[in-house]
Amino acid sequence: MEKFNILLHQPEIPQNTGNIGRTCVAAGAALHLIEPLGFRLDEKSLKRAGMDYWSKLEVTTYIEYEEFLLRHPDAEVYYVTTKAKQVYSDVCYKPGCFFMFGKESGGIPEEILKAHPKNCVRIPMLPGARSLNLSNSVAIILYEALRQQRFADMQLSGELHKLRWETE
Numbered sequence: 001m002e003k004f005n006i007l008l009h010q011p012e013i014p015q016n017t018g019n020i021g022r023t024c025v026a027a028g029a030a031l032h033l034i035e036p037l038g039f040r041l042d043e044k045s046l047k048r049a050g051m052d053y054w055s056k057l058e059v060t061t062y063i064e065y066e067e068f069l070l071r072h073p074d075a076e077v078y079y080v081t082t083k084a085k086q087v088y089s090d091v092c093y094k095p096g097c098f099f100m101f102g103k104e105s106g107g108i109p110e111e112i113l114k115a116h117p118k119n120c121v122r123i124p125m126l127p128g129a130r131s132l133n134l135s136n137s138v139a140i141i142l143y144e145a146l147r148q149q150r151f152a153d154m155q156l157s158g159e160l161h162k163l164r165w166e167t168e
Helices: 014-027 044-056 065-071 110-115 134-148
Strands: 005-009 030-034 059-062 077-080 098-101 120-122
Touching (some): 005 134, 014 030, 014 044, 059 065
Parallel strands (some): 005 030, 030 059, 077 098, 077 120
């Protein structure tokens, strides 16, 4: 199965990106970063948040959004924003698509959103809430896409460390 792709537009907080990288590894997704970044990719805080998963992460960087578009001209991209009218769970996601998230302080630039209104999706929140944490938002969207694929190729049950589950 093709991988889902997480695309971060100018992320600012290394801990968020580290957490997102860890989620990508656990979910079999690739991470794409559009510069400028608010940190260096070799920062301790980035790798600490990503733990030992960071070395297993497929990560690609782009100098700007236009470079991403040139390198992925046929990409299906969903733009996750608090400004969208469409709820994320009302869309059918296909493996290989990209989910774009904006920087923590400002989101995705409105010019990009305006150019793709049908592919903008939102996570519902109560009135007055500005936004969710970036890494939480990524997890919500990515796992909805995986759920729609019935969690193909994923481990669906686990074992206890010291005890055993009762068998029926």
